Amino acid sequence: MLSENEIKIIDFLKKKENKSAYSTELSSVIPETAVFSLAYLLKDKGYVSVKEEEKENIILTKEGEERLKEGLPEDNLINFLKGESKKIQEVAKTFKDFNIALSWARKKGLIKVDKGEIIPLKSSYVSPEYVVLKKISSSQDLSEDDKKYLKELESRGLIEIKKNKVLLLTLLKEPEIRPTITYLTPELLRNKEWTKYELKEYNVEALPPFIPLGKKHYFKEFLEHVKDVMVSLGFKEVKSDYVEMEFYNFDMLFQAQDHPAREIHDSFKVNGKGELLNQNLVKRVKEVHEKWWKYSWNQEVAKSLVLRSQTTATTARVLSTSSNKEIKVFTIGKVFRPDAIDATHLIEFHQLDGLVIEENFNFRELLSTLRAIFSGIGIKEVKFKPAYFPFTEPSVEVYGYIQGLGWVEMAGAGLLRPEVTEPAGVTMPAGAWGLGLDRLAMLFLGIKDIRNLYSDDIEYLRNRKVEY
Numbered sequence: 001m002l003s004e005n006e007i008k009i010i011d012f013l014k015k016k017e018n019k020s021a022y023s024t025e026l027s028s029v030i031p032e033t034a035v036f037s038l039a040y041l042l043k044d045k046g047y048v049s050v051k052e053e054e055k056e057n058i059i060l061t062k063e064g065e066e067r068l069k070e071g072l073p074e075d076n077l078i079n080f081l082k083g084e085s086k087k088i089q090e091v092a093k094t095f096k097d098f099n100i101a102l103s104w105a106r107k108k109g110l111i112k113v114d115k116g117e118i119i120p121l122k123s124s125y126v127s128p129e130y131v132v133l134k135k136i137s138s139s140q141d142l143s144e145d146d147k148k149y150l151k152e153l154e155s156r157g158l159i160e161i162k163k164n165k166v167l168l169l170t171l172l173k174e175p176e177i178r179p180t181i182t183y184l185t186p187e188l189l190r191n192k193e194w195t196k197y198e199l200k201e202y203n204v205e206a207l208p209p210f211i212p213l214g215k216k217h218y219f220k221e222f223l224e225h226v227k228d229v230m231v232s233l234g235f236k237e238v239k240s241d242y243v244e245m246e247f248y249n250f251d252m253l254f255q256a257q258d259h260p261a262r263e264i265h266d267s268f269k270v271n272g273k274g275e276l277l278n279q280n281l282v283k284r285v286k287e288v289h290e291k292w293w294k295y296s297w298n299q300e301v302a303k304s305l306v307l308r309s310q311t312t313a314t315t316a317r318v319l320s321t322s323s324n325k326e327i328k329v330f331t332i333g334k335v336f337r338p339d340a341i342d343a344t345h346l347i348e349f350h351q352l353d354g355l356v357i358e359e360n361f362n363f364r365e366l367l368s369t370l371r372a373i374f375s376g377i378g379i380k381e382v383k384f385k386p387a388y389f390p391f392t393e394p395s396v397e398v399y400g401y402i403q404g405l406g407w408v409e410m411a412g413a414g415l416l417r418p419e420v421t422e423p424a425g426v427t428m429p430a431g432a433w434g435l436g437l438d439r440l441a442m443l444f445l446g447i448k449d450i451r452n453l454y455s456d457d458i459e460y461l462r463n464r465k466v467e468y
């Protein structure tokens with residue numbers, strides 16, 4: 001039996017006119033390091049003859065490379081003089097490698113020296129040695145004439161002549177090719193035909209052909225996984241638009257129009273105004289703002305449009321139409337905030353906000369709900385820290401423990417203030433929270449640059465695995 005590489009060598013030789021090739025040529029079809037041993041294996045099996053030969057390998061030395069670039073000094077001298085005689089002292093002062101140039105130019109009969117003057121015998125010149133140097137550097141074949149200059153170039157230290165051992169392989173016979181079969185049949189066994197065939201071995205390690213299947217973007221997959229967790233906990237999904245009135249993004253959430261709380265995060269302004277249809281709600285929001293924040297609330301500001309800066313705006317919308325019924329909803333969506341984009345910041349990202357309105361809901365229930373959500377997403381250990389949000393009281397920040405990273409801040413939560421629920425006519429207790437999903441996805445999926453979450457590089461996306 002012949003190995004794959006042995007067959008490659010035989011095929012290579014077969015294609016050659018005189019059925020032979022040097023080992024150096026074979027490195028184009030098999031690894032160079034294997035050529036010698038394979039050649040002798042094939043020789044032992046009687047397929048090829050092997051002859052060892054010494055082959056000259058000529059390379060330029062460092063100086064040779066320099067001379068190739070700058071020209072040989074004697075040539076340069078002739079070309080410098082341009083056919084005019086000059087005083088030796090004068091030329092010596094300005095000409096590079098003057099002594100070498102002078103002695104070679106003299107030796108080659110390119111100049112005469114008389115009474116301290118150099119007299120050129122040619123007005124321009126390129127040495128044949130230079131031409132040979134050029135041929136060597138571009139691996140051109142050397143003529144017999146060219147080869148006469150090799151000794152001189154070597155003694156001038158411009159080239160190095162190395163002798164390498166090479167093998168000349170000549171094909172002696174071609175392997176007999178038996179047709180291959182991949183399985184035996186009763187007939188083949190019965191009539192002994194199977195001996196005529198080569199039985200092909202199964203290559204159990206061969207990889208199947210790569211067929212790139214369409215799949216979801218891994219970040220989308222992550223977001224849907226989170227969605228599934230929320231649904232499995234009995235929450236209903238709600239949605240609202242990216243373009244939002246400040247009323248829902250801020251006012252209903254008790255963020256005063258003239259209060260720094262409003263600038264907790266900047267937002268992108270959108271031209272135009274929205275319409276506030278529920279004047280009863282508007283009136284009550286105005287009242288509560290003016291009562292507690294002590295300023296004159298402006299409906300026009302509330303009607304201004306922004307790209308929502310938090311999905312808590314969706315929560316506000318749900319609240320405004322909830323008619324004091326029990327509710328368990330969540331929303332997942334994009335929010336927008338001006339920022340300098342880098343590996344950890346984008347101007348748009350995803351949040352998950354949730355809202356529970358229940359007769360007997362309380363702070364403890366809120367915390368256990370959050371624990372259940374985080375546990376569903378895969379974060380088993382959470383802890384809470386007191387925090388401030390304009391729309392909740394008490395408020396907490398939620399930290400999750402991630403192996404190898406420690407405690408990471410992941411969400412804000414709290415019981416909605418009466419200043420938020422009452423104008424909407426909600427008298428039952430309500431819990432709300434907001435969770436940043438991009439950072440969570442990065443931590444989960446080991447992604448260092450947030451921009452990768454939005455990558456459309458097919459190669460990158462193909463190679464990402466998402467497992468939960």
Ligand SMILES: N[C@@H](Cc1ccccc1)C(=O)O
Nearest residue numbers: 310312389412413432433434
């Ligand atoms: N909306 C807040 C998070 C939050 C939502 C709901 C309740 C409390 C906090 C934020 O973006 O930071």
